[in-house]
Structures are given as structure tokens and as C-alpha cells.
Amino acid sequence: MTEQMQRNRKDIERTHSFVKHAKEAREERSSFAKVLIGMIIVFIGVILSIFVLADNENFLENHFGENSIITKIFQKLTMSNENKEHADFTLPFGLRRQNILFLGVDASNNPNDLWTGTRTDTIILINIDPRTKSVNAISIPRDSKVYLPGDNGVNKINAAHAIGGIEMTKKTIEDTLGVHIDRYIMVHDAAVKEIVDAMDGLDIYIEKPMHYNDYSGNLHINFTKGQHHLNGQQAVEYLRFRHDALGDIGRTQRQQWLLRSLLTQLKQPSTITKIPDIISVAKKYVKTDMSFYEMSQYAALAKHIDMDKIEIAMLPGAPNQKGYISYWILDPEKTQEVINRVIYRDKENFDETIQMTAGVMASSNAQAEQITSALKAANIDVKCTGITTRAHSQFVAHSSKVTNDYYNWLKKKNEVFGGFQFVYDPVNYQCGETDFTIILSGN
Numbered sequence: 001m002t003e004q005m006q007r008n009r010k011d012i013e014r015t016h017s018f019v020k021h022a023k024e025a026r027e028e029r030s031s032f033a034k035v036l037i038g039m040i041i042v043f044i045g046v047i048l049s050i051f052v053l054a055d056n057e058n059f060l061e062n063h064f065g066e067n068s069i070i071t072k073i074f075q076k077l078t079m080s081n082e083n084k085e086h087a088d089f090t091l092p093f094g095l096r097r098q099n100i101l102f103l104g105v106d107a108s109n110n111p112n113d114l115w116t117g118t119r120t121d122t123i124i125l126i127n128i129d130p131r132t133k134s135v136n137a138i139s140i141p142r143d144s145k146v147y148l149p150g151d152n153g154v155n156k157i158n159a160a161h162a163i164g165g166i167e168m169t170k171k172t173i174e175d176t177l178g179v180h181i182d183r184y185i186m187v188h189d190a191a192v193k194e195i196v197d198a199m200d201g202l203d204i205y206i207e208k209p210m211h212y213n214d215y216s217g218n219l220h221i222n223f224t225k226g227q228h229h230l231n232g233q234q235a236v237e238y239l240r241f242r243h244d245a246l247g248d249i250g251r252t253q254r255q256q257w258l259l260r261s262l263l264t265q266l267k268q269p270s271t272i273t274k275i276p277d278i279i280s281v282a283k284k285y286v287k288t289d290m291s292f293y294e295m296s297q298y299a300a301l302a303k304h305i306d307m308d309k310i311e312i313a314m315l316p317g318a319p320n321q322k323g324y325i326s327y328w329i330l331d332p333e334k335t336q337e338v339i340n341r342v343i344y345r346d347k348e349n350f351d352e353t354i355q356m357t358a359g360v361m362a363s364s365n366a367q368a369e370q371i372t373s374a375l376k377a378a379n380i381d382v383k384c385t386g387i388t389t390r391a392h393s394q395f396v397a398h399s400s401k402v403t404n405d406y407y408n409w410l411k412k413k414n415e416v417f418g419g420f421q422f423v424y425d426p427v428n429y430q431c432g433e434t435d436f437t438i439i440l441s442g443n
Contacts, residue, residue, distance in 0.1 A: 099343065100126040101170065101184040105161065114188050115287060119158045120169060125179070127343045130301060134309035136342045141315060145327040146176050156327065166287075176330075177339050183290050191285035192239065193232035195262075198277040201231045202261045210241045309404055313338050316427040334426050341400065341424060350405035357381045359431040361388040362440040371438055374414045384431035388439060395420035398427075399435040 104122030108114050123140040142158035149171045152163055160172040170181045196202055210223040221237045230238060239258060265271055288295070316334040320327045340346040358380050362368035368385045375382050395407055395417070404422060411417045420438065430437040 097127055097129045097345070098182045099179055100128060101173065101181045102126060103161070103166075103169065103184065103186040105186060105188055107189055114190070114285070115186070116165070117162050118188075120161045120186075121158055123157065123173075125173065125177075125181075125343070127345075128298070128301070129345065132309065133301065133304045134311075135305055136310070136345070137312045138338065138342050139312070139314040140173070141317070141328040143319075143326060143328040144176075144315065144317070145320070145329055146172055148172055149175065156325075177335070177343075179339065179343055183294070184288060185290065186287040188285040188287075191281060193236050194281040194285060195232075195278060196230065196235040197232035198274055198281050199262070199265055199271060200274070201229050202235060202258065202265055204228050204230050204235075204238060204258060204261055206238070210238070212241060311342060311404060311422050311424055313342050313424040316425070331427065337400070337426055338424065347403045348400055350403060350409065351401075352406075352409055354401055355379070355381065356399075356402065356406075356436065357383050357434040359383055359429070359434040359437040360385045360440070361430050361437060362386075363388060367440045371416060371440060374416045375438075378410060378413050383434050386431040388430075388441075393420045393441045394423050394437075394439040396423045396425050396430065396437045396439060397435070398425060398429060398433075398437065400426075402436045 102122070102124040103120045105115065105118040106121050108116070108118050110116065119142075121142050123142060125138045125140060127136040127138075129135075140157060142156065144157040145154060146157045146160075147153070148155050148160055148163065149168055150164075152168075155163075157172060157176070160169045164171075166184060166186065170184065173179070174181055205227050206223045206225055209225050210221050212219070212221040214220075219237065219240060221241050223234075223238065223241075228234070235258060290298075315328075315330055315338060317328050317330040320329045358375050360368050360371050360375070360382060362371065362385070364387075368387075372382050372385060397403070397407070407417075407420075407422055417438075430439065
């Protein structure tokens with residue numbers, strides 16, 4: 001082999017190494033961004049907690065001062081003008097359903113501009129129905145192949161914001177899905193670290209030893225198994241850890257566990273005094289076209305949301321590789337089916353006499369046997385069973401016949417069916433083609 005060929009080979013190896021590390025770094029940022037929507041929930045939860053605690057006439061004055069702007073705003077919002085009684089939810093733009101777009105953006109290269117040129121690695125379309133006090137949500141894969149407005153051609157949907165900002169993002173989603181977006185909330189990925197620090201850290205049980213060093217990306221993770229009190233930077237490291245056999249499942253579990261810890265911390269009286277700091281973080285790292293009054297009204301609505309009426313879905317499709325670019329190719333027919341059900345709320349009338357088929361995926365044979373017996377007792381044909389290592393228990397509807405009304409009817413027949421997250425997925429059958437699948441986690 002000549003000296004020139006050796007040099008060329010080394011150049012190719014260095015290039016492959018660079019591409020590999022760049023891809024890993026991007027995946028880490030993307031997985032980290034997935035938890036950002038949870039931060040919005042935390043922020044709204046803080047507002048909601050003030051509404052709840054504002055029932056105490058002295059609370060606002062003691063913690064924020066009698067003449068502070070926060071005290072005045074919440075006293076005005078929580079009292080009606082006529083009789084000074086606590087007001088119920090009154091959406092300022094009526095009782096029609098609203099579509100709220102939640103976006104989590106990646107890091108910006110410009111410290112003076114956190115938003116321009118950033119990609120939306122988390123895209124969730126939320127449909128809120130004030131009349132029924134219910135919430136539906138669709139997760140839109142960031143790699144979805146779409147046509148961008150104007151002369152921008154075909155691209156991944158998460159590139160819309162980098163090219164044309166929030167307006168192009170909204171227009172792309174509206175054109176692709178045939179929906180109207182009423183409001184948006186966008187969160188920068190730096191919010192996680194700042195919010196955790198503002199809350200003086202979080203208690204997290206780390207499920208396994210975590211050790212990883214990426215000197216080029218300045219990421220150093222070193223955790224032992226057990227209970228930890230994490231500061232903001234450590235929380236980021238915990239979320240970004242991705243080097244285990246569980247891959248995306250493991251990262252998703254950690255995101256959900258951290259969010260659970262955040263929500264638990266919010267219930268502590270000591271957290272209320274940190275609300276000004278958390279609001280300061282949100283002011284910097286949250287961008288929205290909602291007014292403060294609108295956000296407070298959504299927070300008031302949150303008190304009435306029926307958790308049993310929440311339905312989530314992901315736009316159905318399949319992965320496709322074109323050269324070095326990977327796309328998520330949306331299934332037009334199934335995507336429209338999901339949009340009609342989740343956003344437009346089209347559903348079949350509940351009929352308990354229809355014979356249903358089910359699949360059961362559990363972490364142990366004992367769990368599978370228990371839920372299978374309960375299903376058969378409810379006259380449901382169990383087509384298949386299997387083993388799973390899922391982090392959360394779910395009730396996954398595959399058929400349009402399986403609605404929330406059906407699931408709630410099933411829960412009334414036997415409490416063993418309670419406590420599942422309701423998911424609509426018309427494509428991914430877990431074990432055979434059935435009307436629905438029950439997934440039981442080991443937690």
C-alpha cells in the first residue's frame with residue numbers, strides 16, 4: 001500500500017469517526033429535547049398551584065408582597081368582579097376546541113438569539129375541548145417527510161423552524177395535516193437545567209450505574225445506583241445518558257421519572273416561594289403567542305381535566321433511508337384516521353355488545369394470567385400474549401370501535417383495568433391483529 005493510499009485511508013477513517021460522533025451528539029440533544037414539553041406542564045402546574053393556594057387570603061401577600069405584580073394579577077384572575085367569589089374556567093375565546101402546538105427546540109449557536117435557526121426536535125399537537133374538559137395529543141415525528149411552504153421543497157418537518165421560523169412551522173403542519181393551529185408554546189432546551197436549579201435540585205432514584213465521557217461534547221456522566229439529589233447540570237446528564245441496552249426506551253423512562261420528581265417537588269410548600277425564579281426562567285426560555293391571561297385560564301382548566309379522557313397518538317408511518325438521510329414516511333390513510341379521531345374527535349358510538357379481541361403484553365407470566373382471566377370474564381377474546389419490558393402500563397386501541405367510553409366501561413367492570421395510559425395506534429399491533437392491546441409494566 002502506497003504512502004498516499006495510507007493517508008487517504010486515515011482521512012476516511014477520521015471522517016467516519018467525526019460523522020459518527022456528530023450523529024451521536026445530535027441524538028443525545030434530540031432525546032434531551034423530548035422532555036422539554038414536560039417543563040411546560042411544570043410551568044402551568046406552578047400557575048395552577050398559585051390558584052389553589054390563593055384561596056388563603058394571606059398567602060399571596062406573605063410570599064410576594066401586598067403590592068407585587070404577581071399578587072395583583074392572581075387576585076384579579078381568581079376573583080369575579082361582581083361577587084368576589086372564585087371564578088370557574090372561562091376561556092377568553094369561547095368554548096370551541098383549541099389546537100395548541102408545543103415545540104421543543106435544540107440549542108442555538110447564537111447566545112444572543114435562542115430561537116432563530118433552531119430545529120424543532122419535539123413536536124406535539126394538543127387538542128383541548130373546554131366543553132368536555134378533555135385533552136387529546138398527537139406526537140409528530142421530527143423526521144416526518146413533508147413539503148415546506150413556498151419554494152423550499154421536500155424536507156424533514158423539524159427543518160421548517162430553522163428555515164422559516166414559527167410561521168413556516170405552523171403553515172407546514174396545517175398544510176400537512178389539514179388542521180388549524182390556534183396557539184403555540186415553544187421551549188428552549190436550556191430550560192431544564194435552569195428550572196431544576198431554580199427548584200434547588202431534585203431527588204431522583206438512579207436505577208443503574210451510569211458512566212460515560214464525551215470529551216469533544218463536554219459531556220461527563222458519573223452516577224452510582226441509588227438515591228441522588230441532582231442539580232440542574234446533573235439532571236441534564238441523567239437525561240442525556242443513552243449508552244445502555246434499552247436505547248430510546250431507557251431514555252424515555254428517565255425523562256418520565258424526572259418529570260414525576262418535578263411534579264412531586266411542586267407539591268412541597270417550600271417550592272411555592274421559588275415561583276418568581278421559575279417564572280423568570282420561563283420568561284427567558286419559553287416563547288409563546290399566548291397572553292398571560294390565556295395561560296392562566298388554561299391552568300384553571302387543568303383543575304377540571306378528567307385524566308380518564310386523555311387520549312394520545314403518534315402519526316403513523318414507517319422509516320425510510322435515502323442515502324445518508326433518514327425520513328419518517330407518513331401513512332396518508334392512517335394519518336387522516338388519527339387526525340379525525342384525535343383532533344376532530346370523530347368516533348364510533350359505544351356499543352358494549354360488540355365482540356372485541358385483545359392482546360396482552362406483560363413483564364411476567366403471573367401478570368399476563370391475571371389480566372387475561374379478567375378479559376375473558378368480560379367476554380373478550382384474548383388472541384395472544386407475550387413478554388415486554390415497557391416502562392409504563394398502557395391500553396392501546398387499534399380499532400376505531402375501541403373508544404375511551406369503551407375503556408371506561410371496561411374499568412367499571414373490573415378495577416384491574418384501571419390506571420393505564422390510553423393510546424390510539426391503528427398500525428402497530430403488539431402481538432397479532434387485535435382490537436386493542438393491554439401492556440403491563442413491571443413497575
